[in-house]
Amino acid sequence: MNTxxxxxxxxxxxxxxxxxxxxxxxxxxxxxLMDCADTDVKKAARKVYDKICLKAKDxxxxxxxxxxxxxxxxxxxxxxxxxIALMAxxxxxxxxxxxxxxxxxxxxxxxxxxxxxxxxxxxxGMTESxxxxxxxxxxxxxxxxxxxxxxxxxxxxxxINMDAVYTMGKTVRETAExxxxxxxxxxAKLVIFCNVPEDNPFMAGAFHGxxxxxxxxxxxxxxxxxxxxxxxxxxxxxxxxxxxxxKKTAFKITRMGELVAREASLRLGVPFGIVDLSLAPTPANGxxxxxxxxxxxxxxxxxxxxxxxxxxxxxxVKKGGSMASSYxxxxxxxxxxVSEDAGMIRAVNEGVLKLEKLEAMTxxxxxxxxMITVPGDTTAETIAAxxxxxxxxxxxxxxxxxxxxxxxxxxxxxxxxxxxxLLGSGPVMSVSQSKAxxxxxxxGRIPAPIKSLNN
Amino acid sequence: MxxxxxxxxxxxxxxxxxxxxxxxxxxxxxxLDINQTLLQDIFTMVMLCDIEECNVDFDxxxxxxxDVGREIAMKIHAQKEEIFSYMHRI
Numbered sequence: 001m002n003t004x005x006x007x008x009x010x011x012x013x014x015x016x017x018x019x020x021x022x023x024x025x026x027x028x029x030x031x032x033l034m035d036c037a038d039t040d041v042k043k044a045a046r047k048v049y050d051k052i053c054l055k056a057k058d059x060x061x062x063x064x065x066x067x068x069x070x071x072x073x074x075x076x077x078x079x080x081x082x083x084i085a086l087m088a089x090x091x092x093x094x095x096x097x098x099x100x101x102x103x104x105x106x107x108x109x110x111x112x113x114x115x116x117x118x119x120x121x122x123x124x125g126m127t128e129s130x131x132x133x134x135x136x137x138x139x140x141x142x143x144x145x146x147x148x149x150x151x152x153x154x155x156x157x158x159x160i161n162m163d164a165v166y167t168m169g170k171t172v173r174e175t176a177e178x179x180x181x182x183x184x185x186x187x188a189k190l191v192i193f194c195n196v197p198e199d200n201p202f203m204a205g206a207f208h209g210x211x212x213x214x215x216x217x218x219x220x221x222x223x224x225x226x227x228x229x230x231x232x233x234x235x236x237x238x239x240x241x242x243x244x245x246x247k248k249t250a251f252k253i254t255r256m257g258e259l260v261a262r263e264a265s266l267r268l269g270v271p272f273g274i275v276d277l278s279l280a281p282t283p284a285n286g287x288x289x290x291x292x293x294x295x296x297x298x299x300x301x302x303x304x305x306x307x308x309x310x311x312x313x314x315x316x317v318k319k320g321g322s323m324a325s326s327y328x329x330x331x332x333x334x335x336x337x338v339s340e341d342a343g344m345i346r347a348v349n350e351g352v353l354k355l356e357k358l359e360a361m362t363x364x365x366x367x368x369x370x371m372i373t374v375p376g377d378t379t380a381e382t383i384a385a386x387x388x389x390x391x392x393x394x395x396x397x398x399x400x401x402x403x404x405x406x407x408x409x410x411x412x413x414x415x416x417x418x419x420x421x422l423l424g425s426g427p428v429m430s431v432s433q434s435k436a437x438x439x440x441x442x443x444g445r446i447p448a449p450i451k452s453l454n455n
Numbered sequence: 456m457x458x459x460x461x462x463x464x465x466x467x468x469x470x471x472x473x474x475x476x477x478x479x480x481x482x483x484x485x486x487l488d489i490n491q492t493l494l495q496d497i498f499t500m501v502m503l504c505d506i507e508e509c510n511v512d513f514d515x516x517x518x519x520x521x522d523v524g525r526e527i528a529m530k531i532h533a534q535k536e537e538i539f540s541y542m543h544r545i
Contacts, residue, residue, distance in 0.1 A: 005503050006543070009539055010462060012543075069534070252542050252543065
């Protein structure tokens with residue numbers, strides 16, 4: 001029996017947690033609701049509530065026990081469910097808000113802070129159920145606290161459903177209006193995707209895909225502060241050596257996520273799905289992806305060099321993380337949500353980081369235009385055009401992209417909007433005044449791209 | 456054997472080890488290995504312990520250590536060993 005231990009390794013872990021904000025960002029339980037379908041809408045909603053309460057009854061308690069045993073903070077316990085547009089298709093009703101309320105009540109009953117899956121997949125076209133769900137989104141988000149909605153409007157194989165894109169532009173606007181007394185907060189719970197992953201544990205875009213098992217445990221790790229400090233402690237390395245350092249750090253972060261996921265899976269008796277190896281920032285001081293880019297040598301995130309630095313960071317995180325986990329999935333990469341990252345906010349306020357640069361950054365990193373606050377008078381057409389641009393990047397590059405944009409009603413460029421908690425506070429960013437109304441209103445589908453003849 | 460790691464960090468003073476090992480002994484926890492260093496005035500101690508025969512639940516043991524930590528103004532963590540081995544080794 002080996003009774004020795006490595007003192008330096010132990011103190012490194014302790015230091016990462018106590019001084020560098022290392023945490024497991026989320027344990028997310030995916031629950032299939034396929035068996036909850038019922039023509040009677042009230043019965044269906046009741047089945048949804050009962051199933052979530054049954055399957056997730058020990059989720060929060062188990063998360064807290066694991067956190068205590070290993071001394072690792074597990075910040076969020078969450079749930080993702082089958083896209084409601086699929087589950088609800090056989091119910092005879094026009095309004096799906098009843099399902100959102102059932103989800104919200106179940107989330108509160110089991111004590112999770114968010115539940116994702118008020119979702120529809122419409123990349124090629126909409127069913128009647130998809131249409132009903134999307135029509136219900138603004139009210140669902142205004143009248144619930146924990147429910148998150150997402151809609152997939154494009155994919156590399158199907159192209160981009162521009163009718164759905166325009167509909168989502170209008171849906172974002174209506175959601176903003178309905179939650180205007182609350183900083184248009186509803187929009188922070190609504191993500192529009194291209195190439196959406198079916199096992200993402202992160203909100204607001206999580207849902208439980210149709211290829212997933214009955215119940216599953218996925219985890220999302222975090223740790224921008226750890227990576228930033230590792231780089232800051234070695235300021236004289238060249239970029240190859242820095243990439244190596246990021247890989248090693250990402251490995252350690254992901255191992256922790258893997259251990260927590262396996263332990264949660266064991267204790268809950270639920271299969272382990274994936275670890276999402278992401279660098280997810282928080283508004284906390286030092287827990288910033290922008291500051292990693294600055295530690296690589298940029299004066300400010302958003303200036304020239306940002307896309308290259310982010311590409312390197314994202315790739316190194318994936319390389320290190322994929323060695324550390326047997327199953328990697330979800331979004332996996334660096335997140336760049338503006339309102340949740342103190343370094344991004346500073347860069348926007350200083351006029352260095354613009355919407356257009358963020359769009360370029362999304363071509364090389366995880367997800368997309370995330371938690372971006374735009375002026376309250378931004379039109380549905382302009383929002384739809386932003387969604388289309390972002391979806392095009394995802395479609396052509398074979399990657400997930402998403403838009404979570406908040407047109408903050410009554411606010412204009414330079415104002416700050418408070419969302420609270422992990423969602424942070426967003427500086428209202430400038431949007432080009434050039435109109436894309438005619439393009440967006442044409443509708444139809446942008447055909448799927450050819451994947452040969454590359455240039 | 457159920458192995459845990461106890462770490463103690465803080466300003467050096469008289470009686471740190473005595474106070475902490477007293478709690479450990481009271482709970483019938485066996486110490487397998489100890490490493491202690493002093494860097495400037497910062498005291499750091501890492502202990503590998505076996506809680507197989509511990510006479511209280513692990514969370515209560517953790518609480519007792521936290522209480523004594525507060526009393527002598529030291530940060531004390533007790534964590535299952537796997538987190539360290541898993542994080543740094545394949």
